Amino acid sequence: MTMATMNDTVATTTAPVKRRSFGRDLAGLAVILALAAIGYLLFPNNLALLTRITAIALLVLSLDLVTGYCGVATLGQAALFGSGAYAAGIAAVHFGITDPLLMLVSGVLGGAFAGLVCGVVILRAHGLPQLVLSIALIHLFHEFANKASSWTGGSDGLAGIAPDPLLGLFAFDLWGRTAYGFGIGLLAVVFALLRLIVRSPFGMLCRGIKEDPIRIRAMGASPRVAIVKMYVLSGAVAGVGGALNAISTQVVGLDSLSFTLSAESLVMLVLGGTGSLFGALAGTIVFMFFEDIVSAANPFHWLTMVGALLIAVVLFAPRGLYGTAAAFVARRREAGR
Amino acid sequence: MSAIFEVRNLKRSFGGLAVTDDVSLSMAPGDRVALIGPNGAGKTTFVNLVTGNLKADAGDVRIGGESVTHIDAIGRVRRGLVRSFQVTRLFHEMTPAEHVALAVLQRDGRAGRLFGHFLAMPDVMAEVGDLLGKLGLRELMHRRVSEIAYGQQRLLEIAVALALKPRVLLLDEPAAGVPQSDTGRIEEALADLPADLAVLMIEHDMDLVFRFAKRVIVLAAGAIIFDGTPSEVTRDQRVREAYLGSYANASHAA
Numbered sequence: 001m002t003m004a005t006m007n008d009t010v011a012t013t014t015a016p017v018k019r020r021s022f023g024r025d026l027a028g029l030a031v032i033l034a035l036a037a038i039g040y041l042l043f044p045n046n047l048a049l050l051t052r053i054t055a056i057a058l059l060v061l062s063l064d065l066v067t068g069y070c071g072v073a074t075l076g077q078a079a080l081f082g083s084g085a086y087a088a089g090i091a092a093v094h095f096g097i098t099d100p101l102l103m104l105v106s107g108v109l110g111g112a113f114a115g116l117v118c119g120v121v122i123l124r125a126h127g128l129p130q131l132v133l134s135i136a137l138i139h140l141f142h143e144f145a146n147k148a149s150s151w152t153g154g155s156d157g158l159a160g161i162a163p164d165p166l167l168g169l170f171a172f173d174l175w176g177r178t179a180y181g182f183g184i185g186l187l188a189v190v191f192a193l194l195r196l197i198v199r200s201p202f203g204m205l206c207r208g209i210k211e212d213p214i215r216i217r218a219m220g221a222s223p224r225v226a227i228v229k230m231y232v233l234s235g236a237v238a239g240v241g242g243a244l245n246a247i248s249t250q251v252v253g254l255d256s257l258s259f260t261l262s263a264e265s266l267v268m269l270v271l272g273g274t275g276s277l278f279g280a281l282a283g284t285i286v287f288m289f290f291e292d293i294v295s296a297a298n299p300f301h302w303l304t305m306v307g308a309l310l311i312a313v314v315l316f317a318p319r320g321l322y323g324t325a326a327a328f329v330a331r332r333r334e335a336g337r
Numbered sequence: 338m339s340a341i342f343e344v345r346n347l348k349r350s351f352g353g354l355a356v357t358d359d360v361s362l363s364m365a366p367g368d369r370v371a372l373i374g375p376n377g378a379g380k381t382t383f384v385n386l387v388t389g390n391l392k393a394d395a396g397d398v399r400i401g402g403e404s405v406t407h408i409d410a411i412g413r414v415r416r417g418l419v420r421s422f423q424v425t426r427l428f429h430e431m432t433p434a435e436h437v438a439l440a441v442l443q444r445d446g447r448a449g450r451l452f453g454h455f456l457a458m459p460d461v462m463a464e465v466g467d468l469l470g471k472l473g474l475r476e477l478m479h480r481r482v483s484e485i486a487y488g489q490q491r492l493l494e495i496a497v498a499l500a501l502k503p504r505v506l507l508l509d510e511p512a513a514g515v516p517q518s519d520t521g522r523i524e525e526a527l528a529d530l531p532a533d534l535a536v537l538m539i540e541h542d543m544d545l546v547f548r549f550a551k552r553v554i555v556l557a558a559g560a561i562i563f564d565g566t567p568s569e570v571t572r573d574q575r576v577r578e579a580y581l582g583s584y585a586n587a588s589h590a591a
């Protein structure tokens with residue numbers, strides 16, 4: 001076969017694959033923006049909740065990067081989120097960096113640094129010991145923030161964060177419109193970047209590591225180096241979420257650095273489906289609304305109901321809500337061919 | 338020619354039992370060596386030791402004259418010592434194209450790239466298409482590995498190893514589990530290997546061994562008991578004794 005015809009066949013066989021994933025990128029962005037608009041129309045008086053969901057969605061996306069794409073078991077992901085939140089808050093309160101974009105950069109750096117630390121420590125172990133290490137880490141981070149109260153405000157929280165208007169134009173208003181718009185913008189940008197990253201050579205390497213790290217080593221690549229790198233990326237994403245939370249609520253509390261938040265983010269991820277960015281988003285939205293609605297309707301038993309929902313999903317839709325739906329659609333399409 | 342791959346006095350025992358017992362061998366570029374021996378002779382263990390997947394108790398391994406004894410498995414691959422696995426180790430959710438592309442990108446130090454897609458990298462795709470074409474996997478390149486036949490998975494295992502452009506290739510029973518009808522493909526692939534590549538193949542199928550190898554090494558109970566030409570090996574008394582009562586005898590009788 002000549003070079004020209006060979007390149008032709010390669011091009012024709014790969015074009016549909018590329019087009020399909022690009023279409024899904026656009027569809028994903030469109031869905032995020034559409035949901036954001038619907039949320040705005042349905043809950044104009046509760047934009048704070050919607051913004052909180054957006055920040056948590058960033059946390060769950062960051063968890064998906066290490067757990068869903070690399071197979072790392074962790075119950076300490078809030079360490080990355082909380083570090084981002086405190087970094088943004090401390091920048092504003094102690095260093096007078098009140099420009100929201102600069103606070104965001106602080107959050108990203110803080111989260112990425114926490115990601116580096118957590119990645120290096122957690123990768124010392126595998127399986128159950130790894131999980132225990134992650135729990136130990138989140139408690140250490142929590143305790144550190146509690147003790148360093150001159151910087152963090154300790155258990156009272158870090159208050160007095162007063163961000164400047166976004167781009168000098170949009171003040172963070174009482175209704176939370178600017179914060180919500182800012183949050184949705186950040187989520188859309190992060191989502192688009194992550195779609196590129198999970199499809200990149202690096203994303204492919206990580207999927208390989210998750211399936212068989214020994215095979216990856218036999219190809220001359222270091223699973224540890226790759227996962228630490230993913231942890232840093234994950235920390236940056238969680239840091240965006242943390243900074244968004246600090247900017248929108250104007251306080252940072254110890255709860256942002258808690259085991260509870262870590263565990264909840266894992267629950268949300270499993271609920272939606274690991275190893276898919278759409279799954280992470282779906283899980284967050286369903287869990288957060290469920291929590292909000294059910295806890296308002298029945299404040300005493302809402303956790304029981306969340307538990308029941310989770311058991312139902314694990315038993316009947318083990319790939320999570322999105323994962324199961326996607327598999328179902330794929331099967332139908334296969335059958336239809 | 339000077340040795341590209343050298344093993345000196347390699348030793349390893351499991352619970353007092355020597356599974357690799359003072360093994361030494363040396364290979365030059367272009368060598369075609371078959372490593373044979375009864376089940377449990379320690380052939381796979383030998384591969385695990387030299388590739389650094391398993392720690393040796395003693396001995397020295399050299400690639401291109403450089404001692405790699407204190408270098409880990411990843412470093413040895415990067416120096417050109419590549420293996421395939423006796424039981425295929427592939428990524429079931431990925432396609433053959435992704436496997437080979439990942440190996441090519443890794444070899445070129447591009448596997449850490451955060452942007453771009455291999456399907457849009459013409460140089461990578463040319464190599465992927467070329468390699469998979471040679472192994473008859475071109476039509477299947479975008480199927481998931483879990484959907485392709487085991488014989489084809491064995492071929493993909495070889496493709497991944499070749500994509501790393503090794504200097505020394507260790508193939509652990511490349512035809513094991515492949516239906517008779519498909520072994521032809523594997524043989525063609527073996528005949529087509531780069532001429533300057535040093536290949537050591539572990540294989541039980543003696544027909545394949547005789548067609549492939551210019552040199553045969555026999556391992557029994559962890560020690561090399563024969564190292565010579567294929568024509569001599571069948572006449573060697575110790576080799577016969579080692580195989581006595583084992584499956585090889587049975588299959589010859591059958």
Ligand SMILES: Nc1ncnc2c1ncn2[C@@H]1O[C@H](COP(=O)(O)OP(=O)(O)OP(=O)(O)O)[C@@H](O)[C@H]1O
Nearest residue numbers: 351352356374375376377378379380381382383423
């Ligand atoms: N990790 C281990 N721990 C204990 N014993 C082991 C270990 N790995 C291998 N062995 C033993 O070492 C011996 C050699 O095993 P090995 O797999 O190297 O044989 P082989 O020559 O490749 O056999 P086969 O032809 O069946 O593939 C066997 O007796 C096996 O039980």
Ligand SMILES: [Mg+2]
Nearest residue numbers: 380381382423
């Ligand atoms: Mg073996």
